[in-house]
Amino acid sequence: IAGITQAPTSQILAAGRRMTLRCTQDMRHNAMYWYRQDLGLGLRLIHYSNTAGTTGKGEVPDGYSVSRANTDDFPLTLASAVPSQTSVYFCASSDSGTNTGELFFGEGSRLTVL
């Protein structure tokens, strides 16, 4: 693994189903983030974690949950998917949650909810 790995890269999901997007990083960054990217809109922060064991809500957290059991993994769960959650999801990390470190992004997970 080099950098940030997301899985799956693409998924079609029926509405009402539960889905977990996986994110793993090997850079030992303490801060991790989940964004969604929709056409015509900027990246929107869903949830973040400044360090293992802590998480916080971003701009659009409703319908999503996260956990940060260790430094490397930051999964995003949709408890009951709805069509408005159709989007491209990016996981990112940085070497600090509060300094000006650049973000490193995974390759994205394209989710379609029907």
Add this chain to the structure above:
Amino acid sequence: GQNIDQPTEMTATEGAIVQINCTYQTSGFNGLFWYQQHAGEAPTFLSYNVLDGLEEKGRFSSFLSRSKGYSYLLLKELQMKDSASYLCAVMDSNYQLIWGAGTKLIIKP
């Protein structure tokens, strides 16, 4: 509210120079970032400005004026591979990044 504005799309010619503008209104300021995103790929870091002035990095330069809430990304000697979206993002007083919708840059031969 917080707002980042940048043009939706720009077109330029290979070998030329293009300037992509970004204006912002945010709750506090802790730096401005530019990212490049090729279609279907992840954003990658280009530049960071926290003080007024110009930061140069090869063919790319980024300028910041905090008093005007304004930045631009300057790309010189354009190459076809520069065709991408360019994302402007500002870190607010809570150290959260506020993102613009991105500028799609089309390079023509």
